[in-house]
Amino acid sequence: MAVYTEVSDEEVRAFVAQYDLGDVMSCKGIAEGVENSNFLLVTDKGPYILTLYEKRVDPADLPFFLGLMDHLAARGLTCPQPVAGRDGVALRFLCGRPAVIVTFLKGMWPRRITAEHCAGLGGGLARLHLAGEGFPLTRRNALSVPGWRPLFEATRARADEVKPGLADALAAELDHLEAVWPADLPHGIIHADLFPDNVFFSDGKLSGLIDFYFACNDLLAYDVAICLNAWCFEADGAFNVTKARLLLGAYEAVRPLSVAERAALPVLARGSAIRFLLTRLYDWLNTPAGAMVKRKDPLEYLHKLRFHQQIRHTADYGLDRS
Numbered sequence: 161m162a163v164y165t166e167v168s169d170e171e172v173r174a175f176v177a178q179y180d181l182g183d184v185m186s187c188k189g190i191a192e193g194v195e196n197s198n199f200l201l202v203t204d205k206g207p208y209i210l211t212l213y214e215k216r217v218d219p220a221d222l223p224f225f226l227g228l229m230d231h232l233a234a235r236g237l238t239c240p241q242p243v244a245g246r247d248g249v250a251l252r253f254l255c256g257r258p259a260v261i262v263t264f265l266k267g268m269w270p271r272r273i274t275a276e277h278c279a280g281l282g283g284g285l286a287r288l289h290l291a292g293e294g295f296p297l298t299r300r301n302a303l304s305v306p307g308w309r310p311l312f313e314a315t316r317a318r319a320d321e322v323k324p325g326l327a328d329a330l331a332a333e334l335d336h337l338e339a340v341w342p343a344d345l346p347h348g349i350i351h352a353d354l355f356p357d358n359v360f361f362s363d364g365k366l367s368g369l370i371d372f373y374f375a376c377n378d379l380l381a382y383d384v385a386i387c388l389n390a391w392c393f394e395a396d397g398a399f400n401v402t403k404a405r406l407l408l409g410a411y412e413a414v415r416p417l418s419v420a421e422r423a424a425l426p427v428l429a430r431g432s433a434i435r436f437l438l439t440r441l442y443d444w445l446n447t448p449a450g451a452m453v454k455r456k457d458p459l460e461y462l463h464k465l466r467f468h469q470q471i472r473h474t475a476d477y478g479l480d481r482s
């Protein structure tokens with residue numbers, strides 16, 4: 161359960177009193193998520209999400225994240241919207257943390273991913289990329305190529321505790337990716353963490369996207385690669401080409417990939433694999449004992465990395481246009 165900061169009933173009441181949300185009926189920690197402390201806040205006006213921003217969120221980035229959610233919502237994308245208090249301010253402090261209340265989205269994230277979910281996701285991802293156009297703020301992706309080596313250095317000495325040989329494997333992969341990473345593909349706003357737990361469905365249709373706290377400006381096709389990794393592998397580690405085809409097909413129905421973007425998918429998928437491998441490895445080695453959070457398995461992403469290392473050309477995935 162991702163609640164790093166406990167908030168007392170009195171503190172919640174005093175905080176909510178600054179909004180036109182009526183009385184607090186309940187405020188319960190949410191047993192999901194990794195990065196921030198989230199609470200389901202129910203007031204007279206209905207359900208909301210109260211988020212206290214924790215370790216990896218730089219407070220200087222919050223205007224970007226909050227402004228982006230407003231920008232995307234104004235362009236028809238269903239995503240949480242920051243709620244302003246009576247003074248017009250959405251971003252405040254609670255228990256020493258930056259904190260906001262955002263609107264509650266209906267729907268559930270899919271626990272068992274079907275091919276239909278992947279199609280829904282592909283369309284939603286492309287709509288997000290188009291809706292991001294014109295957003296005036298920018299944020300560099302702190303977890304793209306230049307960010308990987310410091311993470312590696314922070315984990316290198318103990319990586320082999322997780323799997324013998326892991327440190328050397330990561331070093332070799334980083335050398336490769338730093339040498340071949342594409343720079344000149346179309347870029348724009350990307351979500352950068354569009355895993356199943358950040359995509360809500362209702363009646364089988366995509367109903368909303370959440371958790372924009374890794375969003376940044378980067379290669380649009382990198383976001384596609386992140387989704388291929390997060391949505392198109394089965395529990396036994398097999399790559400499901402049907403899911404991948406549907407995801408890409410639905411994406412391209414809204415925003416066709418260029419030839420160069422398609423060709424770059426294997427290297428982008430390797431980059432996406434090492435990015436999540438490294439953050440999971442870091443968390444695996446550094447999560448404080450007793451923290452109410454379920455650590456994610458770094459080796460799941462080593463397996464995905466190994467898979468993409470075998471792919472020379474995008475056609476080798478079996479992802480031909482149909």
Ligand SMILES: Nc1ncnc2c1ncn2[C@@H]1O[C@H](COP(=O)(O)OP(=O)(O)O)[C@@H](O)[C@H]1O
Binds near residue numbers: 192193197370
């Ligand atoms: N706007 C929202 N509407 C409904 N549920 C939400 C909303 N935001 C977060 N949640 C719930 O909280 C959980 C954790 O949120 P998330 O943003 O993924 O946390 P973290 O940033 O800590 O990873 C989600 O899986 C979802 O159940």
Ligand SMILES: N[C@@H](CCOP(=O)(O)O)C(=O)O
Binds near residue numbers: 194357358371
């Ligand atoms: N999606 C990341 C972890 C970040 O978790 P989230 O709850 O913020 O989506 C991973 O799987 O490693």
